[in-house]
Amino acid sequence: MPNKSLKWIYLFVLSIIWGSSFILIKKGLVGLDPLQLGALRILFSATVLLLFGWKSLKKIKKQDWKWIGITGILGTGLPVFLFAFAETEIDSAVVGILNSSVPLLAFIFGILLFGAQFIQRQFIGVLLGLVGAGALIYIGAQINEGQNYWYASLVIIAASFYALNVNIIKRHLQEVPAIAIAAGNFVFLIIPAAIILAISGFFDLPVTTDATLQQSIGYIVILSIFGTALAKVMFNKLVQMSNPVFASSVTYLMPIISVMWGLLDGEAFTMLQFIATLIILVGVYIGNSARRKA
Template identity: 50%
Template sequence: MKNDQLKWVFLIVLSLVWGSSFILMKKALNGMSPVHVGALRILTASVFLVLIGFTSLKKIKKHQWKYVFYSALLGTFFPAFLFAYAISGIDSSIASILNSFTPFNTLIIGALVFGFAFKKQQLFGILIGLFGTIILIAKGADMNPNQNYWLALLPIISSLGYAFNVNIIKKYLQDLEPLAITTGNFVLIIIPTLLVLVLTGFFSSFEWNTTTQSSFFYIVILSLFGTSIAKVMFNKLIHMSSPVFSTSVTYLIPIIAVIWGILDGEELSIIQLLAGVVILIGVYLANKKK
């Protein structure tokens, strides 16, 4: 399969996996605090990646380690906690929708900070996608007035981290295989994650019961598929496509997340469905070659 076809396969699979991650975080929060959900997600993924990718670390050159570290913090460490806190206060589907700011931020940061060129058509497509996102957010806020929408800032902050992460990988780690980047990311944040668990009293206060057992189950599924495997696939997608295309997955994620949200009792209006169609049109225009 050629790269032009394969990149679309990766995009669809990632949208399904990451779109399901929000409901998994929501379920995990039923028995654990946001900080512990974020930390255990990272720690579980780290163990898995070290087991399958430890030998790939030798491919990381000395001068590349600092960029792997920046990528780890901005693309994994901080977002894991920020999204957990966001979903503790707003619907999981809304949090996924706010993540759609990532392609816009990627384009702007890529142009202003990393010197990447972009076409007017790409900007036009992203703006259309953002218009659809704004409709979704506005309607969500109208339907759920009692939710803490200050927490909605956290996914937007995460999207800035994702945007820097994608551009860092594209510019400085393009010659490094995806498994090495992903494994390096998690190896570097194992100690900070353990410190978070220690400082928040996890090891001294954690109680293993039916509720926490269920939460841990959701975290394991989230870590293996939504973090470990998906991260490797995403880094591969960045290599075979552009930063803007790879982050377009964040336009498709809300569609999957909203479906899960409906199944879990969250509300969705016809207007939000139409906004989803607008988002898909934006994705198409942002990635159309001519």
């Protein structure tokens, strides 16, 4: 199948997988704290990826390992904990919407760090996206007074890491197989994750007798296999067959999935929040269309 068609399939499948990841994080936090959730997510994902991708590590050149380590930290190591902490205070649907700022942040970092051309229409898109994100946070804070919307900043930080990650993969790891990048990432993450899990008190929990805890771990297993291991390989491949902005466009569709799951789980979502979401997506669209024309 030609790359032109295949990349769209990857985009839609990833939007469903990642759009569902926020509700899985929410369910996992019922029995686990953020450190335990993030560490388990890394360890489960590492097990799957290293099991199937161990041989691919031979294809990573010595000079590429530095970038493999950096993308591991930016693309997985830090965001899994940031999202987990964010969802202790704000709804999973809002987290999914704020994550759609990745393409806008990719534009900003492209200009500041990667020598990308400044385009006025892109700048307008960035401003719209920022206005929408600010409005979404403000409205959410007014509606959910018991939630601490300062935690939304953790989502923006995680999205910034994703934006850096996608540019680095395209710039420095274009020729490395997608499975090798994903497996290599976890070579750097598996030991720190094991240490974090140990100091988090996880091994003192009644895993064999607590049904709620078992259920939470089950959600994280699903999240790790599909939302991290499989999705990372697919995303790396998508970046290589397209470009950073198109690949990060998966965040256009993720809010639809995350909001649907949030509503099904009883989360509040008002018309004002819907309008703020549209402003974000319009901003992302304007910025992306300007880049395509350029």
